[in-house]
Amino acid sequence: MLRAGLLWLSEQPHISRFVRRNGLAQKLASRFVAGETVDSAVAALRQLNAAGITATLDLLGESVRHAAEARAARDLYLATLDLIERAHAQSHVSVKLTQMGLDIDEGACVEYVRAIAARARDRGSFMRIDMEGSAYTERTLRLFKQRLHPEFGDTVGVVLQSYLRRTEQDVRELIALGARIRLCKGAYKEAPDIAFPDKRDVDANYIACLERLLERGNYPAIATHDERIIAHAKAFAQRQEILPSRYEFQMLYGVRRDVQQTLRREGYNVRVYVPFGDQWYPYLMRRLAERPANVAFLLGSLIRESLRRN
Ligand SMILES: Cc1cc2nc3c(=O)[nH]c(=O)nc-3n(C[C@H](O)[C@H](O)[C@H](O)COP(=O)(O)OP(=O)(O)OC[C@H]3O[C@@H](n4cnc5c(N)ncnc54)[C@H](O)[C@@H]3O)c2cc1C
Structure with a gap:
């Protein structure tokens, strides 16, 4: 119930405008978002890299409605890739197609994504296409298989979500292509004919x-x-004699930092997904929806902090 409410809230633009101006909400967001500027994101990268953890930077923002917003997002990604290289940081970028204007002009969207992929390749980096709601799955995979993977090979990758009933088949097809895949459970509200409603089936x-x-x-x-x-992944890989250098674990910025550090100490490759930018509201609501206990946890830590200050 709370989860559904938080996911509904994540999609309300008027509430988003109101919340983004609220100082308390900004403080809550800072647990999961590196900051509003690219410099704050690079500062977060430095901290992670110093602990032996790599990153992927995500400029927050999705479902843009004006062509100028898509162009601005492309330009910021290009500048971010330059900055990552100049800072000698270990980081990729993660991009959403609706942020590149997929719903406005698909042709322009493809050109913007190609420009970012080319810059990532030229800077010795990598671009991942994030996966959005199921209305975009087929278009995203088509673009990846027909355009991006043939042109950019191993310097681009895509995401599959285990809550979707189609994903097992997509895994087979993308493995056959030799594509780089990130596997996650999936973060959007989906209908039961498309996605498994029972968490046990998703797992x-x-x-x-x-x-x-x-x-x-x-x-x-x-x-x-x-x-x-x-634990299952580690045990399975060990049994099959698959070396830790052949895969990586990925987690979200601010989530289970203890597990991130333990895995790193054990010698596994760990990459953290670092979101930044001023469009943090839907992202924050999705993180709260995943674990509604976070609402109480974040409010509790804010109250403790303000009591300490007073
Ligand atoms: C690197 C990365 C990239 C992602 N990219 C995408 C994408 O492109 N598309 C997409 O749809 N989804 C994406 N996701 C989100 C993903 O789909 C899930 O919604 C999210 O990761 C929660 O699922 P889980 O696998 O951690 O398992 P869950 O079963 O949700 O959680 C397992 C345990 O992890 C901890 N946990 C999980 N979430 C939180 C949280 N927010 N705060 C605190 N603890 C938490 C809790 O201890 C929980 O019991 C991504 C996730 C990661 C880590």
Whole structure:
């Protein structure tokens, strides 16, 4: 109930405008978002890199409605890739197609994404296309398979979501292509004919896809904070004699930092997804929806902090 309410709130533009101006909400967001500027994102990268953890930067913003917003997002990604190189930081970028204007002008969107992919390749980096709601799955995978993967090979990758019923088939097809895949559970509100409504099925599908990717995939990214799945991945890889250098774990900025550090100490590759920018409202609401206990946790830590100050 609370989860559905938080996901509904994440999609309300008027509430977003109101909340983004609110100082308390900005403080809450800072747990999960590196900051509003690219410099704050690079500062977060430096801290992670110093702990041996790599990153992928995400400029927050999706479903843009004006062509100028899509162009501005493209330009900021290009500048971010330049800055990552100048800072000698270990980071990729993650891009959403609706932020590049997929809903406004698909042709321009493809050109913008190609420009970012080319810059990532030229800077020795990598671009991941994030996966959005199921209305975009087919278009995203088509663009990836027909345009991006043939042109940019291993310097681009895509995301699959284990809550979708189609994903096992997509895993097979993308493995056959040799594509780089990030596997996550999926963060959007979906209908039961498209996505498994029962979390046990989402997790079981994750494990089935994960095993296939570890055995036959091209440097898969295991994106989860689920300790049971992480333990399964480690044990499966060990049994199949798959070296830790052949895959990586990925987690979100500010989520289960303890697990991030433990995995790193154990010698696994760990990459953290670092969001930045002023469009943080829907992202924050999705993180709260994933774990409604976060609402109480974040409010509690804010109250404790303000009591200490007074
Ligand atoms: C690197 C990365 C990239 C992602 N990219 C995408 C994408 O492109 N498209 C997409 O739809 N989704 C994406 N996601 C989000 C993903 O789909 C899930 O919504 C999210 O990761 C929560 O699922 P989980 O696998 O951690 O498992 P869950 O079963 O949701 O959680 C397992 C445990 O992890 C911890 N946990 C999970 N979430 C939180 C949180 N917000 N705060 C605190 N603790 C938490 C809790 O201890 C929880 O019990 C991404 C996730 C990661 C880590």
